[in-house]
Amino acid sequence: MTTAFAAGLFLLEAVGCVMPSRTEAVRLPARHQIRTGRLVIRSDFKLDEGDPLVAELHDLRREVRETLNLPEPQRTVAVYLFRDQERYTQYMHAAHPRLPARRAFFIGTPGELAVYAYLGAQVQEDLRHEYTHGLLHASLSEVPLWLDEGLAEYFEVNGTLPGRINQDHARGLAEMASHGWRPNLQRLEQLEDVAEMQRADYQEAWAWVHFLLHESDDSRQLLVSYLGELATAREAPSLAATILSELPAPDERLAAYIATFSADDGRARLSSWER
Numbered sequence: 575m576t577t578a579f580a581a582g583l584f585l586l587e588a589v590g591c592v593m594p595s596r597t598e599a600v601r602l603p604a605r606h607q608i609r610t611g612r613l614v615i616r617s618d619f620k621l622d623e624g625d626p627l628v629a630e631l632h633d634l635r636r637e638v639r640e641t642l643n644l645p646e647p648q649r650t651v652a653v654y655l656f657r658d659q660e661r662y663t664q665y666m667h668a669a670h671p672r673l674p675a676r677r678a679f680f681i682g683t684p685g686e687l688a689v690y691a692y693l694g695a696q697v698q699e700d701l702r703h704e705y706t707h708g709l710l711h712a713s714l715s716e717v718p719l720w721l722d723e724g725l726a727e728y729f730e731v732n733g734t735l736p737g738r739i740n741q742d743h744a745r746g747l748a749e750m751a752s753h754g755w756r757p758n759l760q761r762l763e764q765l766e767d768v769a770e771m772q773r774a775d776y777q778e779a780w781a782w783v784h785f786l787l788h789e790s791d792d793s794r795q796l797l798v799s800y801l802g803e804l805a806t807a808r809e810a811p812s813l814a815a816t817i818l819s820e821l822p823a824p825d826e827r828l829a830a831y832i833a834t835f836s837a838d839d840g841r842a843r844l845s846s847w848e849r
Contacts, residue, residue: 600664603654611635612647612712617655619693627655627698634702635709638729641787643798644713645805651708653689653701662692680707687711703730714801716810720762723771724779728787737835738784743777744835750774757781757828759814785831796820 603618608628613635615621615628622628631653638644656662659677666673673679678691678700689704691697706729710717731738747755757778765771771779786797800813817824 600661600668602665603656612650613653614650615653615655617657618661619655619657621655627701630698631701631705634705634729637733638706638709638725639713642725642801644709644801647709647712649687649712651687651689651705651712653691653705653708655697656690656692659692659694662690666690678704680704680711682707682711698732699730702732703727706730714804716804716807718763718810718813719765719768719771720759720775720779721783721813723768723776724781724783727776727780728783739835740780743780744832746773746777747781747832748835750777751829751832757825757832759817759824760812763812763814781828781832785828789827789831793821 603616606617606620608615608621608623610623610632613631615631656665663675666679670679670681677694677696678689680687680689682688687708689701689708691700691704694700703726706726707722710722710725727740727743728738731740755774759782762775762778762782765775783797786793788794796816797813800811800816804810821827
């Protein structure tokens with residue numbers, strides 16, 4: 575059983591490196607290319623600039639930057655789009671044999687910020703998630719793991735859906751809360767490897783992001799200001815410490831906020847944990 579989301583990973587150059595012979599059978603898509611600003615899309619099938627997939631990435635780039643007030647990106651994000659799952663899987667197994675089987679990935683190295691995906695039924699959702707990772711790493715010096723994933727989970731949901739609620743996460747959080755679970759951002763901040771994150775961690779990360787962006791003007795500004803610090807930070811400061819000092823009883827406020835989510839708001843989406 576695969577995990578909950580199309581994971582975003584920021585890997586060092588030394589991790590997952592392979593000999594060129596391992597990738598000769600299936601190469602990266604390169605036949606067709608669309609370049610616009612700090613985004614380049616390479617595919618092994620014809621993709622026009624007016625294609626809805628391209629338009630959605632343009633819209634997402636604008637939305638992420640405006641919502642989070644991100645600085646100008648300093649790096650380009652490359653999106654490699656395979657025409658089918660078979661070719662995508664063959665390439666990923668050869669080039670990154672240590673990675674689990676998932677529909678899409680973001681992999682960042684000092685040399686390239688890259689998104690890998692294939693043209694499948696959920697490609698729009700996959701690209702929204704992984705391209706969000708790319709935008710964050712193109713604009714910020716540091717991104718804490720929990721926040722990286724929380725923001726990707728947030729922007730994965732199309733902004734036209736009511737309340738931008740991830741129905742899977744809303745239901746999961748409600749179930750956990752009914753069994754005594756309470757949020758703990760300080761614990762989330764201790765997670766440094768994506769392999770450490772469990773389903774509940776992604777759900778809580780999404781909830782914190784949703785809470786900070788929607789609960790009040792003060793909470794939104796707190797997150798935006800923190801991201802501004804990350805633009806030049808050599809080491810990410812603790813957001814939990816800032817929240818505790820500026821937002822009274824944040825854990826209790828988040829728990830109350832989660833209780834307002836209705837599992838019936840909007841159309842339920844296929845569980846991303848079944849990818």
